[in-house]
Structure formats: structure tokens, C-alpha cells
Amino acid sequence: MPDTNTRENERGLRTPIVAVLGHVDHGKTSLLDKIRGSTVIEGEAGAITQHIGATAIPLDVVSKVAGSLIDPSDFDLPGLLFIDTPGHHSFTTLRSRGGALADIAILVVDVNDGFQPQTLEAINILKQSQTPFVVAANKIDTIPGWKPNEDAPVQQTKEAQSDRVQSALDEQLYEIIGELSDEGFSADMYWRVQDFRGNIGVVPVSAETGEGVPDLLTVLMGLAQRYMKEDMAIDVTGPGAGTVLEVKEEKGFGTTLDVVLYDGTIREDETIVVGGLDDPIVTDVRAILKPRPLAEIRTEDRFEKVDEIAAASGVKIAAPDLDDAMAGAPVRVVRDRDIEEVITEVRAELSEIEVETQEQGVVVKADTLGSLEAIANAMDEAEIPIMRAEVGDVAPRDISVASTASEDTHKTILAFNVDVLADAEKQAEDSDVKLFESGVIYRLIEEYEEYVEELERAQQETVLDNITRPARFQILKDHTFRQNDPAVVGVEILAGTVKKNSNVVKFDGNDPTRVGQLKGIQEQGDDVDEARSGNRVSVAIDGPTVGRQIEEGDELWMELPEKHAKILEQELADDIPVDELEALQMYLDKRRKRDPFWGK
Numbered sequence: 001m002p003d004t005n006t007r008e009n010e011r012g013l014r015t016p017i018v019a020v021l022g023h024v025d026h027g028k029t030s031l032l033d034k035i036r037g038s039t040v041i042e043g044e045a046g047a048i049t050q051h052i053g054a055t056a057i058p059l060d061v062v063s064k065v066a067g068s069l070i071d072p073s074d075f076d077l078p079g080l081l082f083i084d085t086p087g088h089h090s091f092t093t094l095r096s097r098g099g100a101l102a103d104i105a106i107l108v109v110d111v112n113d114g115f116q117p118q119t120l121e122a123i124n125i126l127k128q129s130q131t132p133f134v135v136a137a138n139k140i141d142t143i144p145g146w147k148p149n150e151d152a153p154v155q156q157t158k159e160a161q162s163d164r165v166q167s168a169l170d171e172q173l174y175e176i177i178g179e180l181s182d183e184g185f186s187a188d189m190y191w192r193v194q195d196f197r198g199n200i201g202v203v204p205v206s207a208e209t210g211e212g213v214p215d216l217l218t219v220l221m222g223l224a225q226r227y228m229k230e231d232m233a234i235d236v237t238g239p240g241a242g243t244v245l246e247v248k249e250e251k252g253f254g255t256t257l258d259v260v261l262y263d264g265t266i267r268e269d270e271t272i273v274v275g276g277l278d279d280p281i282v283t284d285v286r287a288i289l290k291p292r293p294l295a296e297i298r299t300e301d302r303f304e305k306v307d308e309i310a311a312a313s314g315v316k317i318a319a320p321d322l323d324d325a326m327a328g329a330p331v332r333v334v335r336d337r338d339i340e341e342v343i344t345e346v347r348a349e350l351s352e353i354e355v356e357t358q359e360q361g362v363v364v365k366a367d368t369l370g371s372l373e374a375i376a377n378a379m380d381e382a383e384i385p386i387m388r389a390e391v392g393d394v395a396p397r398d399i400s401v402a403s404t405a406s407e408d409t410h411k412t413i414l415a416f417n418v419d420v421l422a423d424a425e426k427q428a429e430d431s432d433v434k435l436f437e438s439g440v441i442y443r444l445i446e447e448y449e450e451y452v453e454e455l456e457r458a459q460q461e462t463v464l465d466n467i468t469r470p471a472r473f474q475i476l477k478d479h480t481f482r483q484n485d486p487a488v489v490g491v492e493i494l495a496g497t498v499k500k501n502s503n504v505v506k507f508d509g510n511d512p513t514r515v516g517q518l519k520g521i522q523e524q525g526d527d528v529d530e531a532r533s534g535n536r537v538s539v540a541i542d543g544p545t546v547g548r549q550i551e552e553g554d555e556l557w558m559e560l561p562e563k564h565a566k567i568l569e570q571e572l573a574d575d576i577p578v579d580e581l582e583a584l585q586m587y588l589d590k591r592r593k594r595d596p597f598w599g600k
């Protein structure tokens with residue numbers, strides 16, 4: 001039953017909060033299940049307690065699982081609280097006073113697969129939030145020839161393997177250690193690590209067979225006890241502080257908050273301040289709910305009401321006016337403090353998470369404040385400017401905002417883990433706003449970057465289509481088919497592309513003279529619009545007479561308007577063929593002999 005007010009001002013050590021991160025399919029869920037599963041078996045009934053969104057494993061259960069690896073008298077922390085939703089998404093959502101809510105993290109890496117994009121993403125998040133972590137090198141049972149020893153400590157099971165299997169495992173583990181070092185972490189097998197503050201311990205495990213799970217729990221417990229004990233000292237009876245994990249509609253309760261409480265207590269009927277979409281929400285707690293123990297789930301109610309609850313714990317809070325609450329936002333119990341002060345505190349914490357926006361950029365929508373911040377960081381790194389960043393589903397209003405962007409590449413919405421409302425989708429189609437949706441940050445950014453590249457390529461193509469390109473060609477001897485009106489001569493194209501309807505010039509030294517307009521091209525008897533370097537074609541030029549303005553053997557050029565020459569040299573030099581670039585250079589050289597600034 002709930003603790004009542006018998007412990008006013010009691011200092012206590014709270015349970016460290018543990019989060020699990022890693023690349024998709026590397027075994028985060030399996031590992032959490034295994035940890036819970038083995039502790040259910042090892043512990044007495046009810047020894048592990050299910051919270052809302054988290055599972056608490058008390059010290060005596062940890063020490064039973066860990067067996068000889070742990071001496072429980074070395075510890076006074078109450079155990080470990082595992083956040084049930086793995087992945088860096090929930091990790092970034094769960095913040096506390098500007099930092100990460102999780103005190104420690106497990107980074108799961110598949111021994112066969114090594115570091116993958118989301119592993120690196122997780123590492124960056126851990127670095128940024130300065131969260132200590134251990135690496136669980138998972139799936140050791142898949143090393144070919146592995147003979148499993150269910151739930152055994154890892155060194156013991158490792159030594160029981162053949163030499164070949166042991167060295168195969170070592171090889172994979174050293175690869176992971178190498179990858180950690182590439183990321184700037186000094187790492188080693190956990191049993192060789194003396195100081196876990198400066199070094200990352202790698203724990204080989206199998207979420208399938210439970211091998212190494214005792215070691216993992218031991219390392220986590222040791223890490224917390226040795227280096228975090230001071231942070232775990234809280235006033236258990238002080239006013240509660242927590243973070244919203246999820247905002248959820250619950251039958252019979254209306255909109256509720258799943259909250260991870262990391263400090264103090266929260267009691268029924270108390271006034272709380274919660275971070276909301278526009279302004280902090282002030283409301284009174286109607287009910288504090290915990291999951292009913294498994295054995296009792298016979299009735300409809302999945303929840304059990306409690307009068308109060310102390311940190312660290314996961315609870316559901318029912319209260320009026322919670323519709324605008326945001327996942328990732330702070331929750332504060334007011335108690336005997338000045339309410340305005342608490343509101344200011346919540347506001348300050350929210351503003352810390354606010355993303356820096358610019359006048360020009362894309363629109364970002366995300367499901368939680370933490371994920372919004374994580375995306376903003378990733379976008380900052382990728383140098384993608386943000387015009388507006390908000391928590392919530394994609395609504396018509398967002399499309400309107402995105403459609404006002406002046407650049408096409410900014411008429412976009414990056415939506416992370418949120419829904420697109422039906423009328424918003426329709427409006428996006430009508431207004432050429434491009435929507436990107438994903439539950440994975442790096443994919444969202446990758447897809448956007450690909451789109452930008454594609455747009456730029458298309459834009460360049462249209463520019464190239466509308467621009468006169470350089471070409472140099474020579475009238476062949478004995479190839480005058482018609483003297484004038486128009487002059488028809490055989491030519492060899494020496495460089496570039498000759499195009500119909502362009503002007504033709506001839507240089508007298510460095511002075512260009514326009515001789516006429518190219519009206520037609522024939523290649524082997526067929527009319528064509530253009531012809532490339534290396535070909536011999538006949539061309540019809542309106543204007544000159546052969547023998548007067550032009551002669552057989554003359555070198556002629558497509559006339560380049562100065563503006564086109566400038567665009568070609570400054571922006572498109574990488575996009576045109578080498579021969580064309582050479583022709584451009586020769587043309588520019590000639591023009592610049594007279595006017596050094598021509599086309600600059």
C-alpha cells in the first residue's frame with residue numbers, strides 16, 4: 001500500500017533510471033524482456049514491480065540474478081528502474097531539468113552487425129546528454145559453434161567454449177571496442193575496466209539465452225552505486241518532479257499523463273503544473289494510478305489507485321485540462337510553494353528545449369519535446385535551417401506556413417512520429433508542400449537531403465536547357481552547297497553543341513562579329529535540332545554570303561550572351577562536358593583580351 005505522510009523531510013536514495021538504446025533489431029526489446037523474465041523467475045513473487053512505462057528491479061533480485069558477481073552488502077541503492085520503451089526516441093523524450101532523465105543507458109550492439117546508423121545516432125545523443133553507458137554486445141549465442149549455458153555469467157560461459165569460438169567472439173568484440181574508440185571513447189571488456197567514468201565497459205550478452213545478463217546487471221548496479229550515489233540522494237517527501245512520457249486518453253479517466261517521477265512525491269488532490277502546447281497547465285490531481293499486479297487482472301480496471309507515490313517511479317496521472325499537455329514536458333507538484341514560481345520554473349525548462357528557428361527554413365513537427373530537440377540538433381549538424389518547430393500532428397496550418405517559404409527546398413514539412421491530419425494531406429498536395437514522415441531521425445534527414453539534391457539537379461537541367469552553350473565549328477573545304485539566303489555549308493564541330501536558332505559569330509582576331517543565325521542543321525540527310533562535337537553536318541546560316549562574310553575553312557562560334565557565359569563559368573562548369581568547357585574558356589579568353597571583365 002502507498003506510503004503516507006510518515007516520512008516528512010526524509011532523505012532517501014532513489015532508484016537509478018536505466019534506458020536501453022541501439023540500432024533497429026539489435027535486440028533492445030528482447031534484452032529488456034530477458035532482464036524482466038529472468039528477474040521474475042529468480043525473484044520471489046511480486047519482487048519486480050511493474051510501473052507505468054517502467055519496471056523496477058529491487059537490489060535483492062538483482063543480487064540473486066547476479067549470484068557470485070555481486071555482494072549485496074556493497075550496495076545501498078534500492079535497485080534499478082528500467083524504462084520499458086527502448087530506443088533513443090523515448091530516451092530523448094525523457095528529460096529532467098534540462099538533462100537526460102535516464103541516469104544510465106545500455107547501448108545494445110549486435111556482435112555480428114557492429115555499429116550501424118542508429119548506433120551512432122544513439123552515441124551522439126548519449127554524448128550530448130553526458131549519460132554514462134555500458135555496451136551490451138548482444139547475440140553472442142549466434143557465434144557459429146556457440147554452446148549456450150542459460151543465464152550464466154559471461155566469462156564462465158565464454159571459457160566453456162572451444163578456442164575457435166572464443167577467438168571468433170573476441171574478434172567481434174574488439175571490432176566494437178575499435179568502433180567505440182573511433183567515436184572518442186576508450187573502451188574495453190567490462191572485466192578489465194577499472195574506472196567506468198573514463199572507460200566504457202563492453203558486456204557480451206545474449207538476450208536469447210540470458211548469458212551475460214548477470215554481468216550486465218552487476219555492471220549497471222556498480223556504476224550507479226559508485227558514481228551516481230550522490231545524484232540519487234533526494235528528499236523523498238519533497239514536492240514531486242517528473243517528465244511526461246505520454247499523453248493518453250483512458251476510458252473512465254479522460255486525458256491522462258504517463259509520468260516518470262524522478263524526484264519527491266506526488267499526492268492525490270495536489271496542484272500540479274504541466275508543460276502545455278501554449279502555456280503551462282495548472283490543474284489538480286484527481287487520481288494517481290499504477291498498473292494492477294498481473295495476478296489481479298481479472299477485472300476491467302487495469303489500474304490501481306494510490307494516494308501518493310515517491311520517486312523514482314512511473315505513474316499515470318488523471319486530472320482535468322490535460323489535452324494540451326506535451327510528451328517530454330515537465331510536471332511539477334506545487335505543494336507549499338508559490339504557484340507563480342513553479343509556473344516560471346516550468347516555463348524556463350520548456351524554453352530551454354525550444355528550438356532555434358530562422359526566417360527561412362523548413363517546418364518540423366514531432367511527437368515530443370525531446371524528439372523535437374533531437375531532430376533540431378541533427379538538422380543543425382546537417383545544416384538544414386528550420387523556420388518553425390512544434391510538437392503535434394501535421395495540421396492545415398503547418399502546410400500554410402510551409403507554403404510561404406520562398407525557396408522550393410523549404411516548402412517542406414519533416415514529420416517525426418506524428419500523424420498527418422486528413423485535410424492537411426489534401427492541402428499539401430494542392431499547395432506543392434512536400435511532406436516527409438518517419439520514425440527514424442536519420443532517415444528523415446536523408447530523405448530530405450535526397451529530395452533537395454533532386455530538386456537542384458532538376459533546376460540545373462532547366463537552366464542548362466535555357467542557356468546558350470559554347471560551340472566551335474569549322475566550314476569544310478569544298479562543302480558550299482548554297483552561297484546565301486541562307487548559306488548552306490558542310491561543317492565539322494570541333495567542340496561543344498551546335499544548336500538551331502542560335503546566333504553565329506566569327507572572330508577577327510579577338511573581335512567577334514555576328515555573321516547570322518543558324519536556321520537549320522542536317523545530319524546525314526535528316527533535319528536535327530542540335531549536333532555534338534566530333535560530327536560533320538551541314539548547316540543553314542541566315543545572313544552571310546559564302547565568299548564575303550564567311551569563307552570555307554573559317555572557324556565559327558555560337559554567340560554566347562555575356563550573362564550566359566557568366567552562369568556557365570561560375571555555376572555550371574562542373575555540369576558541362578569537357579570539350580564544351582574548353583570552348584567556353586577559349587571564347588572567354590578572346591573576349592577578355594578586349595574587356596578583362598567580360599562575363600565576370
Ligand SMILES: Nc1nc2c(ncn2[C@@H]2O[C@H](COP(=O)(O)OP(=O)(O)OP(=O)(O)O)[C@@H](O)[C@H]2O)c(=O)[nH]1
Pocket residue numbers: 022023024025026027028029030031086138139140141142205206207208209
Ligand atoms: N539468437 C539471438 N537472437 C536475438 C537476440 N536478441 C534478439 N534476437 C532476435 O533479434 C530480433 C530483433 O530483436 P528485438 O528485440 O526485436 O530488437 P529491437 O532492437 O528491440 O528491435 P526494434 O524494437 O525493432 O528496434 C528478434 O528476432 C529477436 O528474437 C540474441 O541474443 N540472440
